[in-house]
Amino acid sequence: MKYISNTPAEQKQMLQEIGVEEISDLFQAIPDNIKFDRSFNLPEALSELELRELVKEKAAKNLDLSNFDSYLGAGSYDHYIPAIIDHLILRSEFYTAYTPYQAELSQGTLQAMYEYQSMICELTGMGISNASLLDGASALGEAVIMARRHTRNSRVLLPKTLHPAYANVARTYGEPHGLDFVDLPLEGGQLKLKSLENELDEETAAVVVQYPNFFGSLEEMKKIAELLEDYSKALLIVAANPIALGLLTPPGDFGADIVVGEGQPLGNTVNYGGPNLGYMAIKDDRRLLRQLPGRLVGKTEDVEGETGYVMTMQTREQHIRREKATSNICTNQALNALMASIYMATMGKEGLQEVANQCYQKTRYLIARLTELEDVEVVNQDNHFNEFWLKVDRPGTSLEEIEQKMCERDILAGVNLAELTDQEGLLVCVTEKKTRQDLDNYVKSLEVVLND
Amino acid sequence: MTEPLIKEYGSPGRKGYSLPELDVPEENPGEKLPAGTVRKEAAELPEVSEVDVVRHFTSLSNMNYGVDSGIYPLGSCTMKYNPKINEDVARIPNLAHIHPHQKEKYVQGSLEILYELKQYLAEISGMDEVSLQPASGAHGEYVGLMIIRKYFEKQGEERTKVIVPDSAHGTNPASATMAGFDVVEIESNERGMVDLDSLRAAVDDDVAALMLTNPNTLGIFERDICEIQQIIHDAGGLLYYDGANMNAVMGYARPGDMEFDVIHYNLHKTFSTPHGGGGPGSGPVAVKERLAPYLPAPVLQKEGSQYYWDYDRPDTMGKVHAFHGNYGVMLRAYAYIRTAGGEGLREITENAVLNANYMKHKLKDTYELPFASDSLHEFVLSGSRQKKDGITTANIAKRLLDYEQYAPTIYFPLIVKEAIMVEPTETENLRSLDRFIETMKIISREIEEEPELVENAPHNTVVRKLDEAQAARNPDLRW
Amino acid sequence: MKVPEGLYYTEDHEWLKVENGAGTMGITDFAQEELGDIVFVELPEVGDDFQQHDNFGVIESVKAVSDLYIPVSGEITGINEKLLDQPELVNDEPYQEGWIVKIKLSDEGELDELMDAEDYREFLKEEA
Numbered sequence A: 001m002k003y004i005s006n007t008p009a010e011q012k013q014m015l016q017e018i019g020v021e022e023i024s025d026l027f028q029a030i031p032d033n034i035k036f037d038r039s040f041n042l043p044e045a046l047s048e049l050e051l052r053e054l055v056k057e058k059a060a061k062n063l064d065l066s067n068f069d070s071y072l073g074a075g076s077y078d079h080y081i082p083a084i085i086d087h088l089i090l091r092s093e094f095y096t097a098y099t100p101y102q103a104e105l106s107q108g109t110l111q112a113m114y115e116y117q118s119m120i121c122e123l124t125g126m127g128i129s130n131a132s133l134l135d136g137a138s139a140l141g142e143a144v145i146m147a148r149r150h151t152r153n154s155r156v157l158l159p160k161t162l163h164p165a166y167a168n169v170a171r172t173y174g175e176p177h178g179l180d181f182v183d184l185p186l187e188g189g190q191l192k193l194k195s196l197e198n199e200l201d202e203e204t205a206a207v208v209v210q211y212p213n214f215f216g217s218l219e220e221m222k223k224i225a226e227l228l229e230d231y232s233k234a235l236l237i238v239a240a241n242p243i244a245l246g247l248l249t250p251p252g253d254f255g256a257d258i259v260v261g262e263g264q265p266l267g268n269t270v271n272y273g274g275p276n277l278g279y280m281a282i283k284d285d286r287r288l289l290r291q292l293p294g295r296l297v298g299k300t301e302d303v304e305g306e307t308g309y310v311m312t313m314q315t316r317e318q319h320i321r322r323e324k325a326t327s328n329i330c331t332n333q334a335l336n337a338l339m340a341s342i343y344m345a346t347m348g349k350e351g352l353q354e355v356a357n358q359c360y361q362k363t364r365y366l367i368a369r370l371t372e373l374e375d376v377e378v379v380n381q382d383n384h385f386n387e388f389w390l391k392v393d394r395p396g397t398s399l400e401e402i403e404q405k406m407c408e409r410d411i412l413a414g415v416n417l418a419e420l421t422d423q424e425g426l427l428v429c430v431t432e433k434k435t436r437q438d439l440d441n442y443v444k445s446l447e448v449v450l451n452d
Numbered sequence B: 001m002t003e004p005l006i007k008e009y010g011s012p013g014r015k016g017y018s019l020p021e022l023d024v025p026e027e028n029p030g031e032k033l034p035a036g037t038v039r040k041e042a043a044e045l046p047e048v049s050e051v052d053v054v055r056h057f058t059s060l061s062n063m064n065y066g067v068d069s070g071i072y073p074l075g076s077c078t079m080k081y082n083p084k085i086n087e088d089v090a091r092i093p094n095l096a097h098i099h100p101h102q103k104e105k106y107v108q109g110s111l112e113i114l115y116e117l118k119q120y121l122a123e124i125s126g127m128d129e130v131s132l133q134p135a136s137g138a139h140g141e142y143v144g145l146m147i148i149r150k151y152f153e154k155q156g157e158e159r160t161k162v163i164v165p166d167s168a169h170g171t172n173p174a175s176a177t178m179a180g181f182d183v184v185e186i187e188s189n190e191r192g193m194v195d196l197d198s199l200r201a202a203v204d205d206d207v208a209a210l211m212l213t214n215p216n217t218l219g220i221f222e223r224d225i226c227e228i229q230q231i232i233h234d235a236g237g238l239l240y241y242d243g244a245n246m247n248a249v250m251g252y253a254r255p256g257d258m259e260f261d262v263i264h265y266n267l268h269k270t271f272s273t274p275h276g277g278g279g280p281g282s283g284p285v286a287v288k289e290r291l292a293p294y295l296p297a298p299v300l301q302k303e304g305s306q307y308y309w310d311y312d313r314p315d316t317m318g319k320v321h322a323f324h325g326n327y328g329v330m331l332r333a334y335a336y337i338r339t340a341g342g343e344g345l346r347e348i349t350e351n352a353v354l355n356a357n358y359m360k361h362k363l364k365d366t367y368e369l370p371f372a373s374d375s376l377h378e379f380v381l382s383g384s385r386q387k388k389d390g391i392t393t394a395n396i397a398k399r400l401l402d403y404e405q406y407a408p409t410i411y412f413p414l415i416v417k418e419a420i421m422v423e424p425t426e427t428e429n430l431r432s433l434d435r436f437i438e439t440m441k442i443i444s445r446e447i448e449e450e451p452e453l454v455e456n457a458p459h460n461t462v463v464r465k466l467d468e469a470q471a472a473r474n475p476d477l478r479w
Numbered sequence C: 001m002k003v004p005e006g007l008y009y010t011e012d013h014e015w016l017k018v019e020n021g022a023g024t025m026g027i028t029d030f031a032q033e034e035l036g037d038i039v040f041v042e043l044p045e046v047g048d049d050f051q052q053h054d055n056f057g058v059i060e061s062v063k064a065v066s067d068l069y070i071p072v073s074g075e076i077t078g079i080n081e082k083l084l085d086q087p088e089l090v091n092d093e094p095y096q097e098g099w100i101v102k103i104k105l106s107d108e109g110e111l112d113e114l115m116d117a118e119d120y121r122e123f124l125k126e127e128a
């Protein structure tokens, strides 16, 4: 299938109108010496039916999450997703539209983005949100170069409690702009405050804090904010899990200048890590606003005084400002932002609190039960949201073996920290989808595995 | 007819969700967590019912327009039909419901698909190695330029400049800045192509790369590509190909054969994945062998019959996404390529070019055609004739909306005054092309006979012309 | 298109009025028309020193951005703060309430390089 609906007769008619004999005549501008003169070495075209069969066959080689009781998180979270989300986003007027260049025929997308921006602000306690970035990690990358432009400083403090992939992406983005990244060590699952105090100086452009951090712990946000008060230039960048903000004090309340993060937990599936969405919110500051990357939707009026929505402050963007733009971003993650919007609206004020609370309580429960086991320790047993750092110290049993044996019992026990960091242990994630029975089974299985 | 904000549907205590009862003991979170970290007041999210949400978003969707609604001739964006089977493929549960931290052995089926996709993209472009990590075209540009940066760093050469033609898309110069380069803009010649003398004058030892779109944003194939690549390569620079316009050349020419060193694709353009109101997209980068070491880590590899992510890339440019990019978009592109087949991709290109040329031919007497050179899958008109009558290209675009058709890209490329950039794509048929052509002619007549009608357009949309100046002067960005 | 007599003009479509070594500058009627609805003006600070042709600020409309260049060397002695809240003054009254900065000229000789109203009208014709 090629989805071409002109018939050969129509094609012929069109060629005649144009005044050429054959379609290939339209390609004369391509010099002969570079013309592609063979067929593609690609598989033959498939019918819909054949495609379905082929892909199903390949898909069967996967063991998806439905085969397991999964405790994987570390940046991608398997929360409950209300059924209406997929139904609504599949409305083709949303789904098959592009960036709302013609506002009057794109009010649906525009108003939805305005609502998205509003709800992200409510959640983060910030003044302004853009209409999405590519993912959480690249949003952090954008944030550090924004801090560079805003402060003209070059030092960025990155705690070892930041998601390693985010740290990696931030470095990648920052390197061409002469940013120096300084690692802040960790201590018991939190960033070491003393080192932050020592490293902060007048040349600091930003301090990045993940909230909750990579290991699941909450940092001493208040103290961090206080330390920053002595350095008027340095920005506080918080990378926050938006679901956690159902329970936790919004970063805006701690004086965050920029809040970024992965919006996936808001109604987006895990989907092997993409597509999901980066969000970015900033405090209500005109100067910072002018440095903001990404699309922005604003409310306005039409000639008759009716309320309407448009993309605004576009002079920040690449299509106008070109090499001086605040970012190169063009295509963003609008549909994923729409999913996040529908999620936030559906769960609403109470629902988001309840999701967050259930995540917390169930995590607590699992930690409490696990720490009853011998040789099992939870580094952050009292300081966590929905992830925790599990250490198992059973002589003669490696973590890999434990993982494997849990797997044989259909449990994905967590992310092995050694794969991502220089730490040991499992990063275990619990969402509201878990039942007490699941959690008890996790504990029992681990006990059996350890005594094997 | 406006739709209230979702929060206006709210009433205290109204709910639109259901969750199972909490089945574990409940503790006060404030007891254990660091002081001040528990939220005192709930975030002011809407309090609405499921029906409210459904009605609200359905109503919003009715105020929108997509490819499924009708022609969407947005130049440079390749708004082709998005096949529904691709959506079904991407939703197959054991493909969709996998976690990025699952071990490779559990996701071999997905990795196989991605690996094959990589191979297809290498073949279609004539390149050697591919990274699927970039999440958009601009993201791909950034990755490509960072690869170039790393390459020269490794060669011990300090090259600081990237040359960009003045017809280039805004993301090109913006990406060059993001990657730490200085941008040198060169002028196009009267044929709408790179001016070789300007290029020669701009090239020196500091030039790391030339970024080129071919066909360029005028839809015109850069005939001098062989000389261009010679000039750049002779000076030790590299050649970057912006693959936004691959729909114009598939099966007819490959960037690799044109001696490009790095390219990015836009899977959301060429390979039919839906644009979602602005995204998501996917911007894979393909490179020649000598640049492969610098690709973002990890790179998907195969050993025997096993697929794995290779993290051992000491010279990598780094990483630009937390995981592996927009996987769901890749599945759709894979489905598209498999249903088209090699020969089909060529026919797709042929029909995209045929449709565009037909339209250009039919419209070039009504609207000025500033560059007469042969064009491929898109063409650029100018509203300058109409401007003399006091009607701008923006007015024309708005008037098109009254006829329930989306407008072309306007005011881009920047080198054309009052630009109207039309890309019909191959999925439009003669009937819808003719309707658009006819509408453009009607508007031209209206400009002569009833200019106010066009000047004050749109008239039939849910809102009339919106005040963008007010929006920018006093930004109202949230409720 | 208004091109008042008695002002100096630049090829960047800026005007300069000089009285007793004190200059006031803004953008011309042509420039504001080309830019469209002005939505933002980025101003320098009083006391900043600039050399002739230096970029000292930015003016933005909905869909365009234009750098501002100082027509003559000198020190900024005043900025039009009204523009921060009412950038539209540049559209409405480019030669009066829409002025942008005041400059203390450091070299009146530089005025010789600028155009008078007649030259500027001619220049506009050529540009078209």
Ligand SMILES: Cc1ncc(COP(=O)(O)O)c(C=O)c1O
Residues within 6 Å of the ligand: A329, A330, A331, B075, B076, B077, B136, B137, B138, B139, B169, B171, B172, B213, B217, B242, B244, B245, B266, B281, B283
């Ligand atoms: C020629 C060209 N290059 C690059 C891009 C950027 O692609 P994306 O929007 O996917 O970032 C576009 C998109 O509109 C384009 O048309």
